[in-house]
Amino acid sequence: MKRGATREEIIRTTQEFIARNGIRAVRVDEIAQTLGISKRTLYEMFTDKNDLISACLDAMSRQQQEQIVACRKRRSGNPLQKTVRLMNEYIENLYRVDHSFLSDLRRKVIFAEHYDEHRGFWHKELTMLLDMCRKQELLLPEIDAAAFAEQLMGTLLDLRLNGTSREELSLFGRTILRGAATRQGIELIDRRP
Numbered sequence: 001m002k003r004g005a006t007r008e009e010i011i012r013t014t015q016e017f018i019a020r021n022g023i024r025a026v027r028v029d030e031i032a033q034t035l036g037i038s039k040r041t042l043y044e045m046f047t048d049k050n051d052l053i054s055a056c057l058d059a060m061s062r063q064q065q066e067q068i069v070a071c072r073k074r075r076s077g078n079p080l081q082k083t084v085r086l087m088n089e090y091i092e093n094l095y096r097v098d099h100s101f102l103s104d105l106r107r108k109v110i111f112a113e114h115y116d117e118h119r120g121f122w123h124k125e126l127t128m129l130l131d132m133c134r135k136q137e138l139l140l141p142e143i144d145a146a147a148f149a150e151q152l153m154g155t156l157l158d159l160r161l162n163g164t165s166r167e168e169l170s171l172f173g174r175t176i177l178r179g180a181a182t183r184q185g186i187e188l189i190d191r192r193p
Helices: 007-021 028-035 039-045 049-074 079-094 099-107 109-135 145-161 166-180 183-191
Strands: none
Touching: 007 028, 007 039, 007 049, 007 099, 028 039, 028 049, 049 079, 049 109, 079 109, 079 145, 079 166, 079 183, 099 109, 099 145, 109 145, 145 166, 166 183
């Protein structure tokens, strides 16, 4: 039997359970058993299941921020190509977890702050790129970058929750961006970086 799992180990294990099965499926006794600790030990570090899940969501948020910063550093090309790549990263992120996790996170009021924070990272980065695209006349001038980013992200999430495949989601997002692009923007999107 493993002795004294650390807080980080408990969070990491719980994240794996959440990603595979969603928030509602998380069972504290199953996590404790997996780690070889007692529920009492787990409850010495976390007040209750919601506290544990909150700690996991905080860790996931930090990982998201790091991922977005790393993506920003890797992206090259014009702003529209960068936007397509960021959108594809967002789509990949939606598929790293089971759809039940996304549904649970979105619907459970107690975790609304985490949901908003998660979306906020992506929204800010996508809005910034879309705004750059508009300024460089790669998107139509009437496009409101923040509203467009919000609609695009919301639609992609809804489609993911409804079972759309990764490839279809990527194609759909590309098509939406293409529809908002100027002639020059369409040419850049069609080049496929």
